[in-house]
Amino acid sequence: MxxxxxxxxxxxxxxxxxxxxxxxxxxxxxxYPPNPSAPPYAPFFGFMGCTAAQVFTVLGAAYGTAKSAVGISQMAVTRPELIMKSIIPVIMAGIIAIYGLVVAMVIKGKIGGENYTLYAGFSHMAAGLTCGLCGLGAGFAIGIVGDAGVRGTAQQPRLFVGMILILIFSEMNWSVLAVWPVGPNRSNDILNLF
CATH class of the missing domain: 4.10.910 (30s ribosomal protein s13; domain 2)
Known part of the structure; x- marks a missing residue:
């Protein structure tokens, strides 16, 4: 000892x-960093937020696309004329990945400089995780609703409007809206997102 x-x-x-x-x-x-609240490893957490926002939203979009495509394929056997009308869930699933890209780019734009604090790094990581995991959940919802909705629309065409409304509320920008309270700059300026 x-x-x-x-x-x-x-x-x-x-x-x-x-x-x-x-x-x-x-x-x-x-x-021994010159500014103890802004150590050189603080940007790591911000970049992890960028990564989480992009990776999880893309996973959600991929799942939503795949699950909806299975429903479209099965529906197309009996009603091939509805294929183009049934592509909407696939498009909406792809939009989720764009939300993740937007949040990742906004976070990336805020990272840098010697005054980037741990607080900002952790806030950006939390914002990225929030966006990514909300996007993952939205992708699951769109995939399940798209699969069942497309099959149901093939049997009962009046289901289409209900399916679209459910898809809209499944996506509804949750991954972007949920990030607002998490970011480090809490001002009333709407353009200053994070």
Whole structure:
């Protein structure tokens, strides 16, 4: 145990000596940043928010597209004239990925500089996760509704309007609207999203 404490003390002394040399400058900036609330690793969390927003919304869009396409394929066997009318769930599923891209680009535009704080990084990560997971849920909803709705529309054409309304409320920009309260800049300016 004494050896462990002596080695730890030796390592701390070496780290302190390394801060005075040029080779240890990066190490010193990492462990002792000039602004403790804005360490050099803070942008990592912001970029993880960008990644989460894009990845999860694309997964939701892919699931919604695949599930809706299965319903369209089965419906097309009996009613091929309804194929183009039934593409709407696939289009709406693809729009979810665009929401994720927009949120990721807005977050990416806010990342950077030496004054990028951990608070901003965590806020951007939370915003990205919120957008991504809402988009994933919306993709699941659109896929299930699109599959069942398209098959039902083939049997009863009056179901089409109801299916479209359910699809609209399934998507409804939840992935973008849910991000507003999460971002670090809480002002009344609507254009300053995050």
């Amino acid at each position: 004494v050896d462990l404490v002596e080695n730890l003390t030796f390592d701390i002394n070496n780290l302190t000596n390394a801060t005075n040399s040029t080779s240890g400058e990066f190490l010193a900036r990492f462990y």
